[in-house]
């Protein structure tokens with residue numbers, strides 16, 4: 312089977328319509344000032360010129376999802392004994408996500424190391440992950456907040472993608488990288504794409520060449536540990552942060568969640584919803600003690616997790632994919648790149664331990 316195809320731009324919607332016959336299809340759409348991932352509607356314009364404001368994270372890890380319906384009952388022979396019957400609510404159906412960028416889709420591989428770990432795989436995440444295919448759009452013009460190349464990626468990185476779509480004059484070159492991806496490329500709307508592959512490679516080369524030289528982050532895990540107890544460093548870094556949480560909610564590789572139960576009488580539903588480690592409530596304990604009492608502690612954790620603790624556990628892989636959303640969408644433009652570089656270049660003053 313050919314794994315390189317060409318699709319005319321004018322056929323893009325028709326192709327997605329075909330895929331939508333058997334799958335839920337998600338695609339980028341403008342909503343107000345933002346571009347979000349929404350169910351594909353042939354009558355609505357897609358917004359695919361620039362990277363979406365919101366990554367496609369919720370297509371595999373919904374912002375809020377039902378996990379279990381449960382019912383309490385009391386043992387009539389022993390009223391002190393309460394029994395709980397639960398029924399898992401597993402996601403159903405298959406999905407195709409069109410138009411995520413390489414950084415977005417690579418973000419799911421950061422989830423995978425945690426949510427698909429051998430002994431603790433998360434059945435809800437796994438079910439969606441197994442049933443979702445990604446048709447990724449290669450980036451033609453990285454923005455000045457993009458730094459995928461700092462963290463081992465590129466504007467045409469195929470990690471996690473089933474198909475990479477590269478825009479060229481009049482259409483797209485589609486390359487499949489998985490069996491699932493090949494299955495997506497069987498439409499009669501697609502023609503053999505071999506003769507356009509050099510054009511696609513040129514797009515990749517130009518995009519990669521437009522990025523400035525990347526610093527070496529190999530020392531970041533240790534350097535961030537070196538400044539772990541230096542609260543002056545972190546207070547300075549977090550000074551302008553408003554603790555709004557936009558950075559975590561918009562991050563394709565942030566995966567923290569909270570669990571809540573909603574009950575009515577003897578019945579209830581357990582939900583999982585995204586959480587936000589930049590919030591003061593995140594580590595608040597029932598006693599009132601908060602081990603991360605200030606925004607400086609919370610920012611230290613967020614950056615430390617991505618550039619030090621996660622890479623230490625997971626084969627030196629940084630759990631930031633360099634999408635730049637936390638810079639672009641931060642109301643005070645706090646720049647994670649600057650803080651990591653400051654930590655790497657930090658020299659203790661004379662007498663400082």
Ligand code: SF4
Nearest residue numbers: 552553555556558641
């Ligand atoms: S988006 Fe900016 S202001 Fe909001 S919590 Fe993140 S760093 Fe702080």
Ligand code: SF4
Nearest residue numbers: 562631632634635637
């Ligand atoms: S930390 Fe910022 S730049 Fe890195 S993946 Fe998350 S939102 Fe993107």
